[in-house]
Amino acid sequence: MAYSDKVLDHYNHPRNVGSMDKNDSHVGTGMVGAPECGDVMKLQIKVNPETGIIDDAKFKTFGCGSAIASSSLATEWLKGKTVDEALAIKNTDIVNELALPPVKIHCSVLAEDAIKAAITDYKVKQGADVSALVQAH
Amino acid sequence: MSHSPSDYFAVFGIDRSLALNLPELQRQFYVLSKQFHPDRFARASAAEQQRALDFTSQLNDAWRILRDPISRAEYLLKLQGMEPGDSRTNPPPPELLEEVFDLNMALEELRSGDTHARDQILGALNRFLALRDQLDQDRDALFVRYDANRDAATLQDLRGLLNRRRYIENLVRDAQQALS
Numbered sequence: 001m002a003y004s005d006k007v008l009d010h011y012n013h014p015r016n017v018g019s020m021d022k023n024d025s026h027v028g029t030g031m032v033g034a035p036e037c038g039d040v041m042k043l044q045i046k047v048n049p050e051t052g053i054i055d056d057a058k059f060k061t062f063g064c065g066s067a068i069a070s071s072s073l074a075t076e077w078l079k080g081k082t083v084d085e086a087l088a089i090k091n092t093d094i095v096n097e098l099a100l101p102p103v104k105i106h107c108s109v110l111a112e113d114a115i116k117a118a119i120t121d122y123k124v125k126q127g128a129d130v131s132a133l134v135q136a137h
Numbered sequence: 138m139s140h141s142p143s144d145y146f147a148v149f150g151i152d153r154s155l156a157l158n159l160p161e162l163q164r165q166f167y168v169l170s171k172q173f174h175p176d177r178f179a180r181a182s183a184a185e186q187q188r189a190l191d192f193t194s195q196l197n198d199a200w201r202i203l204r205d206p207i208s209r210a211e212y213l214l215k216l217q218g219m220e221p222g223d224s225r226t227n228p229p230p231p232e233l234l235e236e237v238f239d240l241n242m243a244l245e246e247l248r249s250g251d252t253h254a255r256d257q258i259l260g261a262l263n264r265f266l267a268l269r270d271q272l273d274q275d276r277d278a279l280f281v282r283y284d285a286n287r288d289a290a291t292l293q294d295l296r297g298l299l300n301r302r303r304y305i306e307n308l309v310r311d312a313q314q315a316l317s
Contacts, residue, residue, distance in 0.1 A: 031234045038307045040237045062241040 003065055004099040010069035015076050018058040020044045028122025030114040034106060039063030041071050043114035045078055045086070047122055054078050054086060059114075066104040070094050070111035083119055141191065144216055145199035148192075153213055155280035159204060166200045206276065207302070210295055219292055229304060233268075236261065240308060244315050255316065262312040265305050272302045 003011065019042065022029045026047050033040040039062065046056040057075035061068045073094055078086050094100070094108035142148045149165055151157075173196065178189040203209045214220075229237075240261040246254040276298055283291040 031231060031238060033229050033234045033237060033304075038237075038304065038311075040234055040241060042238055060238075060242075062238070062245075 003069075006073075006098050007065055007069040007100070010072040010098070011065040014059075014068055014072040016056075016058050016072065016079075017060060019060060020046055020056065020058055025125050026122075028118040028120070028125065030117030030119075030121060032110055032113045032117055034063075034110055039067045039107070039110060041067060041110055041114045043071055043074065043111070043118050045083075045118045045122060047083060052082050054081050054083065063110075064104075064107065066098070066100055066107040067110060069098055070100070070107045071114060073097060074111045074115055078115065083122065086115060087119060089115055141188075142195065145195075145202050145212065148195055148199040149203070153216060154284045155206075155210060155213060156277070156284050157203065157209070162200075162203060166196065169196050206273075206280070207299065210276070210280070210299060214292060214296055214299075217289075217292060219296055229301060233301070233304070236264065237304075237308060240265075240312060244311060247315055258312050258315055262309065262316065265309050265312065269302065269305050269309065272298055272305065276302075 020027045020029075022044070024046070026049055028045045028047070030043045031040070032043075041059065041061040041063065043059045044057065045054045047053070048055045057078040059071040059075050061071045074089065077089055077093075089112065091105070091108040091112040094111055095105055098108070100108055144153070146153045149162065149169070170193065173189045173192045175186065175190055175193060178186045181189070201208075202212050240258065243254040243257040243261065247258060276295070279291055279295045279298065283295065
């Protein structure tokens with residue numbers, strides 16, 4: 001099966017590979033995996049507390065070319081979006097952009113799950129922060 | 138054999154059940170193998186010869202699938218119309234994913250020449266082996282539960298367990314390959 005040019009581009013030049021401090025209260029971390037293929041994907045966002053905009057996004061994926069490309073593309077799209085805008089990213093957007101074949105659609109699902117998991121983690125942290133502030137008063 | 142058995146359990150004349158007595162199954166395999174050995178049908182009609190041959194080949198398949206608890210469980214799930222299921226219906230627990238991620242990081246470090254990663258991989262391998270043992274014990278308990286209740290809920294649990302085990306199995310293989 002041949003990879004599309006866009007997949008190859010992301011695979012050969014992945015954007016935003018790396019990691020951020022998962023204990024930072026403005027960082028949300030999503031860790032997802034697919035047992036059937038052994039892929040595991042970590043995706044992190046850093047949200048600017050003043051603007052609510054995602055300033056930075058990083059990922060590290062162990063998996064096939066499509067999984068790496070899907071998460072690489074996801075981090076590109078996340079930067080500059082608000083958290084709510086980020087939640088609107090659908091796996092089908094990734095499928096279309098990368099021209100993923102049907103057998104690789106699960107890679108895009110994984111990337112969408114990773115985005116949602118990262119945002120959930122961030123929101124939980126913000127909730128925890130708020131309750132800590134309330135207790136302090 | 139007036140008609141061919143409908144599934145591998147029927148080949149052995151047993152119900153669709155999971156907690157099988159393996160020595161007994163093996164004994165039955167030898168008995169049936171002997172009984173339907175093509176040599177015993179050398180003077181039978183062509184149709185009977187063919188039936189004996191078909192049954193023997195089905196018997197071999199049945200024995201191969203049923204003697205292994207994992208393939209037996211996967212086979213029964215399929216018979217009951219339950220597909221393996223994807224990660225959405227059976228998401229791996231987060232702490233397992235953390236372990237998987239760390240193992241992959243260590244494997245990458247080892248590949249790039251960092252020999253310190255070996256200890257980390259060895260530690261991970263031992264944890265995964267212990268986890269696999271635990272899953273096998275849980276599996277045997279589910280086998281007994283299913284045979285007693287014949288319920289879909291137990292099959293769901295079993296499917297989830299098999300997915301996790303497959304995941305662990307891949308990790309064990311990767312870690313062992315890296316260390317060999």
